[in-house]
Amino acid sequence: MDGVLIKNLSSQVGSEVTINGWLYNRRGSGKIQFLIIRDGTGITQGVLVKQEKPDLFDTAKKIPQESSLRVTGVVEENPKAPGGYELQVNNIEVVSEAEHYPISLKKHGVDFLADRRHLWIRTPKQSAILRIRSEIELAVHEFFNQNDFIQADAPIITPNACEGTTTLFEIDYHGESAYLSQSGQLYNEATAMALGRVYCFGPTFRAEKSKTRRHLMEFWMIEAEAAYFDFEDNLKLQEEMIYHIIQRVLKNRRAELEVLGRDISKLEAVKLPFPRLSYTEAVELLQNKGREFNWGDDFGAPDETAISEEFDSPVFIHRFPTAIKAFYMKPDPQDEKVVLGADLIAPEGYGEIIGGGQRIDDLALLEQRLEEHKLPKEAFEWYLDLRRYGSVPHSGFGLGLERTVAWICGLDHVREAIPFPRMLYCLYP
């Protein structure tokens, strides 16, 4: 259909255009009214003066909130208008008159809005978040493409657990037990041995009964894996990717960040290289801040927040005790008590957004680890093959998309970082 996007109105001043959109709100008096119109790219207003077009004025006055309409008018610049431009309306075609809309523009609670998520996403803040999410996804693809990574997606339905420890969603696979993927990493290691540098991007499922602002049952993860990448290569890749994402969002989605009221200076403060803290140094930092923490414990959310407070950029915590990390993590040759793994902690208390590290490339050690973790060796035979046939040093990581979106947008809960969040006991809509 013919039409101009609201975001492009600035180039149409003086000409008559049609906007295909929805009626977001209406303001005005008995003699003049302002139709607030949204189209997914932005918000503008149509102006109607009763004296000039009495019939159209009365018709417009009766159009209910969220009706779909095509508004034709002449574009004018006006600093009072949302977005700086407005339409002197000449015609309105109501595409579909809406029933009484359940979401008013006033204050609502989260429960109420979450139950109507399919409508909530029409509001300026929610749609701004989803536009930023899309920008982040584009930035990721662009970054990997520029760095010679091939997208090779991992399966969603898997025969066994990758790490074996977390709870999985079980499904009936034609009479056989199967599970929804909780990580594509093991498959990434296989594709990396085929393609060199790979990444996968898709939904991931965790059935843990987690009930916090950082957890979803279904979330999207970007996982990269590269052959002949050592631990340091991997950290460098991660920080450059995050930096690239931030720069692209700052460049292309500044207006959306402003809609969200995000403190943009916090994002501009992110600088390369990111600080690196060994686990042991992080423990000392926590102890110096007066927190009770013993070497060998894993960090809780409040610990991560306490560490991130010390830095403007995301901070790497590396070389964790072997006992608290996954079976495939490569031990540090300098100190066998720790592994070459690192978490990236986002600033402002947003917690871990990346987990990654160098993988064990030695067959015997990997077999020993599977035994120690009491994992069924048969299920991992194909994975062990990767060490039998041309094993190489390799490293990778996984980035949680929703946590990244929440951090960049300054959200207080990851549920707003995805169009339709799947949370504990929350499966609708």
Added chain:
RNA sequence: UCCGCGAUAGCUCAAUGGUAGAGCAACCGGCUGUUAACCGGUAGGUUGCAGGUUCGAGUCCUGCUCGCGGAGCCA
């Protein structure tokens, strides 16, 4: 699974154990540049469910249901 908090009009919230109320939304009317517009009026209730205490319970007690926040686990 554990700890804490909550459930009153469509929504957001009030109401010492003593007649359930306001703002917004809806509906009617007014207003010539609005910015979650504003002003006047109308209508709107099995106070989450089931028991109990009391002359009297939205309010106190017990159980249940649902929701929220946090912990653990993790991205």
